[in-house]
Amino acid sequence: MTEPTAAQVHAIVTDVLAELRRGTTARAAATAPAAATAPAAATAPAPAVAPTPRPVAGPAGDIDLPDPTVHRRLVGVAAPANPTGLENLVASTTARIGVGRAGPRPRTASLLLFRADHAVTQDAIFGEVPAALLDQFGMFSVQTKVTTAEEYLLRPDLGRALSEQARAEIDRRCSKNPQVQVVVGDGLSWAAVANNLPKIYPVLEQGLRSAGLTVGTPFFVRYCRVGIINDINDVVGADVVVLLIGERPGLGVADALSVYSTATSSA
Numbered sequence: 001m002t003e004p005t006a007a008q009v010h011a012i013v014t015d016v017l018a019e020l021r022r023g024t025t026a027r028a029a030a031t032a033p034a035a036a037t038a039p040a041a042a043t044a045p046a047p048a049v050a051p052t053p054r055p056v057a058g059p060a061g062d063i064d065l066p067d068p069t070v071h072r073r074l075v076g077v078a079a080p081a082n083p084t085g086l087e088n089l090v091a092s093t094t095a096r097i098g099v100g101r102a103g104p105r106p107r108t109a110s111l112l113l114f115r116a117d118h119a120v121t122q123d124a125i126f127g128e129v130p131a132a133l134l135d136q137f138g139m140f141s142v143q144t145k146v147t148t149a150e151e152y153l154l155r156p157d158l159g160r161a162l163s164e165q166a167r168a169e170i171d172r173r174c175s176k177n178p179q180v181q182v183v184v185g186d187g188l189s190w191a192a193v194a195n196n197l198p199k200i201y202p203v204l205e206q207g208l209r210s211a212g213l214t215v216g217t218p219f220f221v222r223y224c225r226v227g228i229i230n231d232i233n234d235v236v237g238a239d240v241v242v243l244l245i246g247e248r249p250g251l252g253v254a255d256a257l258s259v260y261s262t263a264t265s266s267a
């Protein structure tokens with residue numbers, strides 16, 4: 001088989017783009033009667049959200065898609081039997097339902113949104129909590145036995161153990177046997193700490209103090225897992241340890257901060 005010439009390739013691309021433009025109009029016309037005759041569509045009001053607009057090639061052959069995040073909560077099914085029901089379902093969850101499809105495949109906008117969300121999770125995992133944020137709350141920083149981000153993912157056990165240096169640092173700097181010891185850990189999302197600590201920490205600290213409780217010296221643990229609470233309390237001996245930690249990022253929320261606490265020396 002001979003290679004097509006550049007002119008032939010150009011002609012094929014031009015034909016495909018023209019077909020895409022024609023196809024968009026034709027499909028819209030073909031699906032409209034089906035929607036009108038579907039039983040639920042006859043009684044239910046039209047969906048407030050329009051189906052995800054299909055990308056249309058512009059006159060200059062521009063096939064870039066619009067920003068996919070704009071369509072996050074839109075119903076993408078072309079002619080749902082129960083538009084209101086589907087709309088309510090979509091609104092009730094962050095799961096990717098009712099996004100529609102192109103033949104057997106996800107639409108390009110759905111795929112791009114998925115990949116963009118996945119990229120956000122990677123950033124949340126591999127970034128670092130800014131030192132300036134910790135300084136703002138007077139927190140010093142220690143590290144677990146984990147030495148790299150990759151090791152953190154592969155060896156959760158090392159994220160549950162303080163390094164010798166960290167143990168010595170906590171021993172040197174922290175008051176002992178408080179009623180409550182607050183600790184912050186990066187966990188699986190530095191973004192969770194960066195986005196939420198300024199809102200939650202002052203309130204937490206003020207609440208504990210105004211309840212008349214003794215509060216230990218707060219600090220930050222890098223490459224932290226929840227089970228670090230045990231090692232920490234071996235050193236500080238608190239009645240209660242409160243750990244604020246970044247949760248595993250999901251494909252909708254990548255900055256969830258959790259509070260894990262233990263009233264004994266074991267987590």
Ligand code: B12
Pocket residue numbers: 156187188224225226227245246247248249250256258260
């Ligand atoms: C992964 C996960 C799990 C995994 C943890 C496995 C592992 N080795 O990583 C498994 C499947 C075991 C699990 C189980 C449970 N989980 Co869970 N889990 C999560 C999830 C998705 C992420 C947690 C995370 O990132 N932690 C941070 C990392 C850095 O911590 P880690 O040290 O690596 O992992 C530890 C913690 O995740 C902890 N953990 C996980 N879930 C829970 C729940 C409770 C109550 C406790 C005390 C600890 C705990 O166990 C892990 C191992 O030590 C969150 C949802 C989210 N995205 O936030 C829910 C979440 C934390 N889990 C939840 C629940 C309810 C549970 C269960 C009680 C479910 C059940 N009915 O059995 C159990 C209890 C587990 C326990 N230790 O007692 C709820 C907690 C709600 C709440 N406010 O209390 C959450 C927020 C999900 C939700 N929205 O409902 N979970």
